[in-house]
Structures are given as C-alpha cells and as structure tokens.
Amino acid sequence: MLDPVLPIALYLLLGYLFKIFFKDNSKELVEFVIYFSLPAMVFVKIYPLTLDLKILNLICMFNTIIIVNLILAYLIGKFFALEKKTLATFMIIATFGNTSFIGFSYIDAFYGQDYVVYALIYDLFGSFLLVVSLGAFIINWGSGNVVHFKSILKSVLIFPPIIIFFITVVLKFFDMPTFIMNTAQTIGATLVPLAMIAIGMKLEIKNIFYKVRITSLALTLKMLIMPIFVMILFGIFYNLDETWSKATILEVAMPPMTTAVILAIKGGLDERLAINALVIGVIFSLASVTGFYYFLA
Template sequence: MLDPVLPIAMYLLVGYLFKIIYHDNSKQLIEFIIYFSLPAIVFSKIYPLELDQRILGLILMFMCFILLNLALAYFIGKLMKLNKLLLATFMIMATFGNTSFIGFSYIDAFYGQDYIVYGLIYDLFGSFLLLISIGMFIITWGSGRKNDTKSIFKSMFLFPPALMFFITILTKNFEIPTFISLTADTLGSTLVPIAMIAIGMKLELKHIFVKFHIVTMAMLLKMVIVPIIVLIGFQLFYGIDQTWVKVTIIEVAMPPMTMATVLAIKGGLDEKVAINALVLGVLLSLVTITLYTSYLA
C-alpha cells in the first residue's frame, strides 16, 4: 500500500536536496504549475465532462465541508483563547487544504488520473473560491487591514485555472483538434512531479517547533477530525464504496494549502505558524493519507 506514496516522498526529497545543494527554484516551478500544468488539467478533465445537476450538487457539498471546517476552526481557536492575529492564522491553516498540488498527486497515485476531475471540482469551487473570498476577509480582519473587494474579485476571475475553466465551458460547444487534447494531457501530466518537487524546495526545518501547540491543533483538525466526521457521514448516509467518495475524503484530509500559506504571510498573519503548519502537514500526510486509503480500500 505504500507504493503509491513513495514516489511522492521521493519528489519531496529531491526538491529538498536540490534546494540544499543548489538553490530554491520553487517560485518558478509553482508559476509553471499555475500558468501551464493546472490550466491544462482543467481543460483535459472538464472538456469531456457533462456539467449537470450532479456536478452542482457536488460543488455545494464540497463547499459545506469546507465551511464546516472553518466554523470548527473558529470555535476551537476561541477555546484556545488565541488573539485575533493567531486566530485568523489558525483558521486559514486549519481549513484550506492543499487540494491541488498535493491532492491531485495523491489522487493520481492511489486512484488514477481519471478521478482527478473530482479533486479539480473540489479545488476550484471549494478550496480556491472560498479562500480568495471568505479566506481573504479573514486574513485582512486578522491583520487589522481593510478588505479590498475589487482585488478579491479580480484575483478570482483572472486566476489562470479559473480563467481556463470559463474558456473550456465555451469550447465545449465545438469539436477541438486532437493535437490540442494531446498537448493538454501532456502538460497536465507534469503537475504531480513538478508540484511535489516545488513543495520539497519549500520545506523548512528551522524553528519547526515554534508555537507547536497551535500548529498541532491546526493539523489535527484539518487532517484528522474533519475527515473522520465526513467519513462517518458518508458511511451513515451514502456508503464509501464509490471511488468519487474516497477521492472526496482524501481531498478533505489534505494538509494545509500552499497558496493559503503565501496569502497568510503576505497578508500579515503569523508567518511561523503558517509555514510550520504547511511543512509538518505535508510530511504528516504521507502517513495519514496512506492510513485513510488503506481503510477506504
């Protein structure tokens, strides 16, 4: 059962060693992913997909999972008596998961590329949409700044994968040449290795135990408590036999999001809590996701 996760661990190690020996190229790699790999995945997976009421139902369900996570993060943060800055950081890191870079890697490793489409819907209409709307309001509230609604909407519609989604919806009315599909498939296949190598370059082991109780609680909520609640809910009301259900649970269980970390730091939240949650979350996911997939199998 460890075979699918070992390549991911190797990519992380390669990225980390490259940074130590040479230098950190994660910024350029992440830009490649955002501008090429992710839009290609969006096109290749959404173009053949029938957008019907079922897809809308999935989007609403995915949003509910994230909002439940956010509400729990708020109440737990209040119980921990965190100040406004730490509460906002805790809420962001304990709610928004790495459903694209790492999520797609795990889905591909355990269930195959065909099921990335469910992760894609979860990421675009759940994680990403809520991060740049509600998430940005939380970040600016926590840092004591004013919210710039115009910038939030601009980011929402000009984000390359989101822009490609709207382009793909328009092209669904036409038959596209085969070479475009092949190009999109090839570019999309670069996502997993490049994303994990970039995450490996971002790993920082200095000051890893700073504010450890906050980081630990964020990871526990994000990667254990909420996924188990969702898992129990599926078992009681639907079942966990279908692969899309397994993929959904894996996406819910993802470690803290890289983009959420970047936005939290840029927005003036607690940098050490954000970075440590990202780093430890990625490393811990190698164990937790293996356990979840073993159980779901």
C-alpha cells in the same frame, strides 16, 4: 503497500535536496504549474465531462464541508483563547487544504487520473474560491487591514485555471483536434511532479517546533477530525465504496494549502506558525492520507 505514495515522497525529497545543494526555484516551478500544468489539467478533465446537476451538488457539498471546518476552527481557537492574529492564522491553516498540488498527486497516485476531476472541482470551486473570499476576510481581520472586494474579485477572475474552465465550457460545443488533446494531456501530466518538487523546495525544517501545540491542534482538526467526520456522514448518506466518496475524503484530509499560507504571510499573520503547519502537514500527510486510503479500501 506504500508504492502509490513513495513517488510523492521522492518528489518532495528531490525538491528539498535541490534547494540545499543548488537553489530554490520553487517560485518559477509554481508559476509554470499555475499558468500551464494546472490549466492543461483543467482542460483535459473538464472537456469530456458532462456538466450537470450532479456537479452543482458536488460544488455545494464541497463548500459546505469547508465552511463547517472553518466554523469549527474558529470555535476551537476561541475555546483556547488564541489572540486575534494567532486565531486568524489558526483558522487559515486548519481549514484550507492543499487540494490542488498535493491533492491531485494523492488522488492520481491512489485512484488514477480519471478521479482527479473530483479533486479539480473541489479545488477550483471550493478551496480556491473560499480562500480568496472568506480567507481574505479572515486574513485582513486578523492583521487589522481593510478588505477590498475589488482585489478579491480580481484574484478570482485572473486565476488561469478559472479562466481555462470557462473557456473549456465554451469549447465543449466544438470538436478538438487530437494533437491539442494530446498536447494538453502531456503538459497536464507535469503537474504532479513539478508541484511536489516545488513544495519540497519550500520545506523549512528550522521552525519545526515553533508553537507546536497550536500547529498540532490545527493539523489534528484539518487532517484527522474533519475527514473522519465527513467519512461518518458519507457512510450514513452515501456509499463509501464509490471512488468519488473516497477521493473527496482524501481531499478533506489534505495538509494546509500553500496558497493560503502565502496569503496569510503577505497579509501580516503569524508567518512562522503558517510555514510550520505547512511543513509538518506535508510530511505528516505521507502517513495520514495513506492511512485513510487503506482504511477506505
């Protein structure tokens, strides 16, 4: 029953043990994933894909889900009278999910690589674009800093997977040699194990009970309430038997985004709260995401 998720748990454990007994190489692994594994995955999945109105509709839908999540997080945070810095941190961890590293891992494990493309579109044109735009505004608002539009635009334009996406759109007009496709597939296959091992190295258990009430509230909204809400809507307007619907619901159920947590820390928000949510979210996802998968099945 747990066969698909056990490799993910093992990767996390290997990363954590490597950090304990040797050292934390997560920075180097994450950089390799961002500059090589993820762009290779983008190329392999986007090159054969027909970019049509359906893809545009998916992008609009994914962005709508994240924005609704953000509004709910703000309203809940205000209801509980969270002070500004804590509220901004709460909104970040309760809204932006790890739809790339962890998301790709779960979709690959449960539905196969053919459906990673939905997670890819959700991540690139939903999670990533919104976290470096809306997320940056929230982080700067919470920490009292000024928002610089130039830096936001630069973050989008120099992100390697985004660059490769547009290059791939152009390359679609040309036939690619077999050795290039095979090489890209091989490099792209390193994404899941390397990303999960890197996240395992980032896990910190010492702050597990820091502001646990706020953390639990954020994770309940992010990993339970939102996917259930989306699942109900999909059951009304779409077909829950279709794999793309299931993959989308699992993406919505992902734990807090590593990139969002890093940006929150760099921006001066509540570091321990952000890291605590990331750690507990990753561990909890082994049960919650698996639960959603079997329920949908």
